[in-house]
Amino acid sequence: MKKAWWKEAVVYQIYPRSFMDSNGDGIGDLNGITEKLDYLKELGIDVIWLSPVYQSPNDDNGYDISDYQAIMTEFGTMEDYDRMLARAHELGIKIMMDLVVNHTSDEHAWFVESRKSVDNPYRDFYIWRKGKEDGKEPNNWGSCFSGSAWKYDEQTDMYFLHLFSKKQPDLNWDNPKVRDHVFDMMNWWCEKGIDGFRMDVISLISKPEGLPDGIPGENGYADSGCANGPHVHEYLQEMNRKVLSKYDLITVGEAAGVTLEEAKKYANADGSELNMVFQFEHVSGSEHEKTHYGKWDGHKMPLPEWKANLSKWQTGLSHEAWNSLYLSNHDQPRSVSRYGNDSEEYRERSAKLLATCLHMMQGTPYVYQGEELGMCNAYFDNLEDYRDIESINAYHELTEQCGVSHEEMMGYLKRISRDNARTPMQWDDSKNAGFTTGTPWLKVNSNYPEVNAKAQVNDPDSVFSYYKKLIRLRHENEIIVYGDYELLEAESEETFIYKRTYENEHLMVLCNFTDHEVSVTDAVMGQIPDGAEKLIANYADDMGQTLRPYEAKVYRY
Known part of the structure; x- marks a missing residue:
């Protein structure tokens, strides 16, 4: 490699x-x-x-x-x-x-020029389209920040594309x-x-x-x-x-x-x-x-x-x-x-x-x-504490249009909002x-x-x-950077165990993703020879085959 x-x-x-x-x-x-x-x-x-x-x-x-x-x-x-x-x-x-x-931004000099007229030299720096005959947007694309991906601009009676906020017009890379x-x-x-x-x-x-x-x-x-x-x-x-x-x-x-x-x-x-x-x-x-x-x-x-x-x-x-x-x-x-x-x-x-x-x-x-x-x-706990445009837009859309309760939506924000x-x-x-x-x-x-x-x-x-x-281990050990990867015990709902191999060296990475003790299988433990070096671990002592809650350890051999 x-x-x-x-x-x-x-x-x-x-x-x-x-x-x-x-x-x-x-x-x-x-x-x-x-x-x-x-x-x-x-x-x-x-x-x-x-x-x-x-x-x-x-x-x-x-x-x-x-x-x-x-x-x-x-x-x-x-x-x-x-x-x-x-x-x-x-x-x-x-x-x-x-x-x-x-x-x-729609305040960028290119866009300020672009919206002035259809024959402005910067017009084609952005994506402008006429609305449909029924007065609707040029197509049905949605913005990633809720609502339509099109904004109507009265100055030239056309719409511009914004896949994100209305203040973020998309550039026309075909130009x-x-x-x-x-x-x-x-x-x-x-x-x-x-x-x-x-x-x-x-x-x-x-x-x-x-x-x-x-x-x-x-x-x-x-x-x-x-x-x-x-x-x-x-x-x-x-x-x-x-x-x-x-x-x-x-x-x-x-x-x-x-x-x-x-x-x-x-x-x-x-x-x-x-x-x-x-x-x-x-x-x-x-x-x-x-x-x-x-x-x-x-x-x-x-x-x-x-x-x-x-x-x-x-x-x-x-x-x-x-x-x-x-x-x-x-x-x-x-x-x-x-x-x-x-x-x-x-x-x-x-x-x-x-x-x-x-x-x-x-x-x-x-x-x-x-x-x-x-x-x-x-x-x-309070909507007023959030600043993220995606979160605020989603709160209003889901509570006002989709029937999601305030309490349920606040739960979503606590879990997944970008402001976290x-x-x-x-x-x-x-x-x-x-x-x-x-x-x-x-x-x-x-x-x-x-x-x-x-x-x-x-x-x-x-x-x-x-x-x-x-970070120091990565700088010192090429196997961590360049070694091949192999997942073990793929079906386990409790552990994430994988092996790295580089030239004649191996790493065994053992991770318990639960809040209780888990026993590593004999098939995995059998691959780790006696005398293998413990490279890093988040518990001071080692209980061998037993992984304690959220335990992680790495052996090199």
Whole structure:
């Protein structure tokens, strides 16, 4: 297998609004990130994925960009950015920018021009269509943030497409001028010295020919059928030729609706498109449980289904492409609340279990801010405490149009809302968790006096110290990066056990996903020779064949 630095790296995602506030306005900023780079150096990560810091009206927390070459005023200045980049590089940490080019803000200069008239030079930078004769939208596509994907614009008596918020019009990638402008902007950032791009919803940039009606429930991604469109690989190969291949970058594409076969094209071993993709199957609900409201009332995958899914990607991409490894990000609830057990008794143990299970797989691991502390869902009781446009829109749609009760909907939000991941980083046990001296833009999780970085950094038994060890082990052991993967005991509803093999070396990874003791089978234990080295474990002692609640351990032999 071809080796590469980005395969051996560990990435840490920063959601800037919630990471660290340096000026007391309640909003995280670039200088706050610079202040905390030594903390990330201590953790041992190699790359920061920086969620958008570009100029934005903030309809979707920075994913609606009005100027790709300016910094959001709330986050600071370009000088602040340059200082952060320089300090990160001094510490040996690379910076991967979030690239949001499926859509812009409706306040971007291109769109301001585009909506002026049908013959404006920027008109075809976006996707405009006449309504149907009956006065309805051009097709039946839905927005991912509820409602129609089309917005009527009186100025020219036409509709524009927005797969997300009404303030996020989709760019027309079929227009070569759009692609040239985007590539010029990317080159500008690369010349500034950044180290890579995480590409937001990049699988949606090529729309189906003729924009036909979607089949609800079958076309996927808001029923638009836009995922993995007819020219997406052609456009990414052009991006690779004109930008990515000129620099030594890490690239990952957020690829909603991607299949294994499509992923092999996006992240192919010949390097003609991207290094890897984010797929969503393992963080989606069970395919076998009926849902009425998509992710909101989705059921957690049973463990055998979850293992089968992760294993499909491990073996399916092996030697042909490369995996990204993640359980958490700014769009997902907290992993310890979702896949582990966030009770006082088991929070730390299950946070370490999840980290072990994920980081011992083949692929590049992503740590989402606070995950290394075992941060949990916020469980807000009041709708007023939520800030996320997706959550708020869904609340109104499901309670006002679908008959879902307030109590039931609040339960959905507590379980799955994106704001669970966006609560401020918990630095210490002082007011507002040390995140800000002002009023935080989003409430701090109430458990911050117990769960915070200050309490963990110097504690050898903390979740932080465990992550630190996992990251160091990946840097020191090629088998963790490059070894082949084999799932064992696939049908077990209690354990997740897999084996890694590289040259003449093996790892056995044993994880108990329950709150009770489980006995590992003789068939598995028989493969671990006497004298095998215990590489890492979340219990100090070893009970051999017995796995205690949420126990994880890794043997090397």
